[in-house]
Amino acid sequence: MDFTTFVKPSNGGATESNDTSKLQFWKHVKYIENHGKQEDDYEYCMTEFLRMSGIFWGVTALDIMGQLDRLDRKSIIEFVKRCQCPSSGGFAPCEGHDPHMLYTLSAIQVLATYDALDEIDCDAVVRFVVGLQQPDGSFFGDKWGEVDNRFSFCAVATLTLLKRMEQTIDVEKAVKFVMSCCNQTDGGFGSKPGAESHAGLIYCCVGFLSLTQRLHLLDVDKLGWWLCERQLPSGGLNGRPEKLPDVCYSWWVLSSLTIMGRLHWISSEKLQQFILSCQDTETGGFSDRTGNMPDIFHTLFGIGGLSLLGHSGLKVINPTLCMPQYIIDRLGIQPQMVNQA
Amino acid sequence: MADSSDEEYLHTEWVPYSERAEWSDITPLPQDDGPNPVVSIAYSPKFRETFDYMRAIIAKGEKSQRALELTTEALRQNPANYTVWQYRRDILRELKANLQDELDYLEEVIGQNAKNYQVWHHRRVIVEMMNCPKWELELTQNALDNDGNAKNYHAWQHRQWAIRTFNLYDDELDFVDRLICEDPRNNSAWNQRFFVLKHFGFTPEIIKREVEYAMNRIRVIKNNESPWNFLVGVLRQSESGKLNSQPEVVEFSQGLYNAGNRSPYLLAFLIDLYQEQALETKQQDNSDSSAQKVYTMCEDMASKHDVIRCKYWQYVASHLKMQLAKQAEGFD
Numbered sequence: 001m002d003f004t005t006f007v008k009p010s011n012g013g014a015t016e017s018n019d020t021s022k023l024q025f026w027k028h029v030k031y032i033e034n035h036g037k038q039e040d041d042y043e044y045c046m047t048e049f050l051r052m053s054g055i056f057w058g059v060t061a062l063d064i065m066g067q068l069d070r071l072d073r074k075s076i077i078e079f080v081k082r083c084q085c086p087s088s089g090g091f092a093p094c095e096g097h098d099p100h101m102l103y104t105l106s107a108i109q110v111l112a113t114y115d116a117l118d119e120i121d122c123d124a125v126v127r128f129v130v131g132l133q134q135p136d137g138s139f140f141g142d143k144w145g146e147v148d149n150r151f152s153f154c155a156v157a158t159l160t161l162l163k164r165m166e167q168t169i170d171v172e173k174a175v176k177f178v179m180s181c182c183n184q185t186d187g188g189f190g191s192k193p194g195a196e197s198h199a200g201l202i203y204c205c206v207g208f209l210s211l212t213q214r215l216h217l218l219d220v221d222k223l224g225w226w227l228c229e230r231q232l233p234s235g236g237l238n239g240r241p242e243k244l245p246d247v248c249y250s251w252w253v254l255s256s257l258t259i260m261g262r263l264h265w266i267s268s269e270k271l272q273q274f275i276l277s278c279q280d281t282e283t284g285g286f287s288d289r290t291g292n293m294p295d296i297f298h299t300l301f302g303i304g305g306l307s308l309l310g311h312s313g314l315k316v317i318n319p320t321l322c323m324p325q326y327i328i329d330r331l332g333i334q335p336q337m338v339n340q341a
Numbered sequence: 342m343a344d345s346s347d348e349e350y351l352h353t354e355w356v357p358y359s360e361r362a363e364w365s366d367i368t369p370l371p372q373d374d375g376p377n378p379v380v381s382i383a384y385s386p387k388f389r390e391t392f393d394y395m396r397a398i399i400a401k402g403e404k405s406q407r408a409l410e411l412t413t414e415a416l417r418q419n420p421a422n423y424t425v426w427q428y429r430r431d432i433l434r435e436l437k438a439n440l441q442d443e444l445d446y447l448e449e450v451i452g453q454n455a456k457n458y459q460v461w462h463h464r465r466v467i468v469e470m471m472n473c474p475k476w477e478l479e480l481t482q483n484a485l486d487n488d489g490n491a492k493n494y495h496a497w498q499h500r501q502w503a504i505r506t507f508n509l510y511d512d513e514l515d516f517v518d519r520l521i522c523e524d525p526r527n528n529s530a531w532n533q534r535f536f537v538l539k540h541f542g543f544t545p546e547i548i549k550r551e552v553e554y555a556m557n558r559i560r561v562i563k564n565n566e567s568p569w570n571f572l573v574g575v576l577r578q579s580e581s582g583k584l585n586s587q588p589e590v591v592e593f594s595q596g597l598y599n600a601g602n603r604s605p606y607l608l609a610f611l612i613d614l615y616q617e618q619a620l621e622t623k624q625q626d627n628s629d630s631s632a633q634k635v636y637t638m639c640e641d642m643a644s645k646h647d648v649i650r651c652k653y654w655q656y657v658a659s660h661l662k663m664q665l666a667k668q669a670e671g672f673d
Contacts, residue, residue, distance in 0.1 A: 096372065096396060098424045144427055146462050185535055185574030191494070194501050194539070196532040198494065221660070225609065228650050229566065240492070241528040241566045265653040341656055 003035040003058060006071045006079075018281035021273070023311060028299060029067050031284030032058045035296050051094040052083060056106040057300040059113055063324050064303050064315050068113075077116050080107050088131075089124025090142070100142045101132060105154040112161050113327055126164050129155050137173030148191045152178050153204035156211045157321060160333055165211070175214050178205050187222035199230060199239035203252035210259045210320040210335040220338055224262035227253050235270030236289070246288045247278045251301035254308050255319035261338035268309045275305050355387060358394045363407060369393035370400055391415050399428055404435035413446070420454045426463050433467075440471045448480060455484045461495045465502060477503035482516070491520050492529045501536060513537045525558050531567040535574055543578035548587070551575045556593050563597060569606035573613075584614040603646045608638050616661055620668065628665070635661050 016024050035058055055076065062068050083092045083103070090099030091107035104125060111117050132140040132155065139151040152174060159165035180193045182205075188197025189205040202223070209215050230237040230253050236245025237253040250271060257263045277290045278298070285294025286302030300322075307317040316325040320335035328335070358364045371393050395415045398408050412429040415422065433443060447464050454460050468474055477499065484496035504510055514537055520530035538551060555572040559565065572590065579586040591614065597607050612635050619631035639658035643651035 096424070097422075098427060100423070142423075144430075144462070144466075146458070183532070183535075183574070184577055185532070186570040190532075191498060192501070194505070194532075194536040195498055196494070196529050221657075225653065226570075228653055229605070231649060233649075242490075242526045243492070262653075265650060265656070267649045270649065341660070 003033070003054070006055075006076050007033045008070060008072050020277050020279055020281055023276065023306065023313070024279050024281055024284060025065065025313065027281070027284030028279070028286075028303065029062065029065060029070065029284070031280075031294065032062055032296065032299060033070060050103070052080070052091060052103040052110075053093065053106040054296055055079070056109050057296045059110055060323060061296075061300040061303045063113060063327075064307050064317055065313075066315060073114050073116075076110065077114055077119060080110055081120060083107060084120055084124070085128075088128050088143075089121065089126075090128035091125075098142060099128065101129070101139065101151045101154040101158075102141065104128060105158045108158050108161050109321070109323055112331060113323060115330070117162065122162050122164075126159065126162060126168055129158050130168050133169050133174065135173075137170060137175070137177035139174070149178060149181055149189060149201050149204045149208070150191070153208045153211075156208055160211045160335070161321070161331065163331075163333075171212055175209070175212055175217070178208050179217055181205065186226045187219050188226050196240065197226065199227070199237070199249045199252045199256070202227065203256050206256040206259050207320045207335075210337065213336045215260070215336050215338055218260065220260045220262065220341075224257060224260055224265060227257050228262070228265040231266045231271065235267065235272075235274035237266070237271065244289060245274065247275055247286050247298045247305065248288065248301045250275060251305045251308075251322075254305050255322070258308055258319040259335070259337050261340040263308070264340065272306065272309050272311065275302050275309075278302060357386075357390055359390065364394065367394060367397050367401075370396040372396070388418050391418055395425060399424075404432040406436065408432055409436065409438070416450070420450060420457050421459055423459045423462075426459045430463065430466060434470075440467055443467050444471075444476060448476075451480065451484060452487070455488065455493055456495060458495065461499050465499065468503070474503045474507040474509060477507075478509060478516075485520075490524065491527055494529075497529050497533065501533070504537075505540075510537055510540050521558065525562055526565050526567060528567040531571045535571060538575075543575070545579075548575055548579055552587050552590055556590065559593075559597075563602050563607065564604040566606055569610055573610065584610070584617055603641070605642065605647045605650075608642055608646070612638055612657060616657075619661065620664060632661060632665060 016022075016026060035054070059068065059071065059076065062070060080091070082095055084090075084107070085092060085099040088099050090101070091104040092099045093103045108117070108125065111120065132142070132151070134140065134147065138147045139155045140147060141151045155169065156165055156174065159168060165171065178189070181189045181191070181195065181201075183190065183197050186197050189202050190196050190198055191201050195201075206215075206218065206223075209218060229241075230239070230249065232238060232245050234245055236247070237250045238245050239249040239252065254263065254266075254271070257265060274290075275286070278286045278288070278292075279302070280287060280294040283294060285296070286298045287294045288298050303314065304317050304322060307314040308319060317323070318325045318328045318335065319337075321328060358367075359369070369390065371389075391411070391414050395411055398411055409429065409432045412425050412432065415425045416429070419425075432438075433440065444464075444467060447460065447467065450460050451464065464480075468477060481496045481500035481503070484493055485491040488496065504513060514534065517530050517534045517537065520527055521534070524530070538547060541547070552572065552575055555568040555575065558568040559572070573584065576582075576584050576586055576590065585591050594607060594611055594614070598611060615631040615634045619628045619635065622628040622631065636658050639654040643654035647654065
């Protein structure tokens with residue numbers, strides 16, 4: 001099974017020039033449709049273990065571009081349903097693998113996008129997530145016991161989409177654990193208490209606080225300053241000091257700043273230039289940095305970043321859940337955001 | 342698929358499992374690619390076969406020496422497959438295998454896959470099973486040395502876990518000092534320094550020493566984000582928690598400014614320092630002069646030295662104005 005399984009036959013879009021200062025809209029659509037076909041085979045089978053997330057990245061990017069109807073809703077939902085583990089209730093990345101928090105969130109995001117949450121046993125999903133909370137408030141990623149703030153985010157995001165957060169987990173303790181990972185040096189967050197601040201994990205923690213309505217616990221100005229220091233002269237953002245800029249970090253920093261009402265602290269124009277420079281004008285898709293090979297992961301975060309920056313022709317994306325805003329509205333969910341300062 | 346390098350690695354020709362007598366009792370279990378694959382994936386025959394046998398063994402629940410060897414092969418082909426790692430642990434427990442061998446094996450795997458979540462997790466579980474952290478500092482040190490810039494997040498996480506779990510703090514500051522000497526901009530190393538200090542506690546003597554340490558590093562490279570953040574972190578541990586709690590730091594930073602340095606980190610520090618003073622001083626004159634310094638610096642940064650973040654600097658200035666106005670009205 002590959003991603004083209006889900007594509008409906010269609011004829012592509014208009015021809016575009018190879019100008020990296022413009023969004024190569026139709027090439028990206030084509031790139032996502034072709035994900036996993038032919039030349040990517042090796043990559044595709046090596047990434048079997050994150051197939052579910054791959055579907056989320058592709059579905060969401062296409063939806064933001066208003067092209068969701070290019071995929072076959074029914075076969076995607078069927079695939080997702082087959083990945084729910086009958087005993088634990090969690091989702092595996094694809095059949096034959098073990099369920100995990102990461103893919104459980106991706107599965108729920110995909111089903112929420114398709115308004116198909118009623119097609120699965122949601123109570124079983126809730127049981128899976130609740131069962132992974134630890135006495136200190138943290139979450140395991142699966143029953144084998146790795147703790148990471150990524151899983152705290154996945155847990156509350158999954159439960160928020162299912163509208164069962166407040167009544168099912170110990171939110172206070174979960175908050176306490178996440179806040180124990182806040183570093184006194186730079187105001188950022190790492191994966192665990194004491195771990196170095198890292199933009200990806202900051203997104204998880206800020207997103208977590210947004211979903212649990214606890215953004216007042218953040219020193220927004222201090223963290224905002226650290227985050228906007230991530231912008232480099234190229235316009236791109238890095239994830240830690242002295243690291244290279246990357247499209248996915250651009251998303252994580254940008255979405256965190258948006259949630260904290262501090263998006264305007266960086267130069268949107270230069271960031272947009274950087275993201276657009278990471279497009280592959282031949283094949284479509286975005287890479288991590290200018291000139292590298294594109295992949296589906298960076299393609300979503302490229303498109304998502306441009307949406308946050310208000311690029312025309314793209315639907316509005318919700319910075320906390322990385323899903324189209326209209327879906328979040330349809331679900332009646334309101335992740336907290338700080339007013340612009 | 343990298344079959345040629347695999348053969349090099351094995352120093353032997355690949356014999357398919359289907360042609361090996363010791364596997365003749367197993368019927369391979371192919372991957373179910375769904376009912377109507379439009380294009381089936383061109384897995385290499387070796388990859389496909391290995392995982393077909395792996396699935397068969399997992400389905401059967403067989404935990405044997407040959408099953409262990411099969412996981413080695415499967416993980417060599419795809420070290421990110423966490424289901425196989427988990428099954429490998431089940432086998433090791435069942436066979437009561439020699440875990441020292443497993444550590445040796447992992448050292449090699451981590452050497453080749455240092456940015457893979459699963460290998461590090463497996464390492465941790467094995468060390469827990471053995472209750473022996475003897476090799477963890479060396480292992481992570483090698484991983485950091487091989488990383489090129491000593492920032493591998495997995496290696497640092499594992500190192501912190503081992504240090505915390507087995508109380509291995511004693512020589513860590515020396516290690517961190519070495520890394521900071523090699524690369525004063527290594528934020529991971531600065532973070533680790535703070536991690537160790539926090540464990541031992543911030544006495545006034547330690548604060549003095551660490552403030553001095555950070556200032557010495559800043560003297561060499563002024564525009565270096567990490568020691569500035571570290572400095573703030575240490576000052577916040579003092580009794581008052583104020584940025585002006587150590588007079589030598591105030592003198593140091595003002596000296597840099599007067600000498601013409603305009604690093605954003607220096608400015609950010611001075612602005613926070615003057616801001617605190619402006620909001621605390623009872624005497625109006627002192628407050629006004631501190632506030633005035635903040636406004637001037639913010640203006641300079643926004644227009645000259647850090648234009649890309651001009652909105653941030655404008656915000657800092659207007660935010661202070663607002664706070665001072667509130668104070669004057671007696672709301673605060």
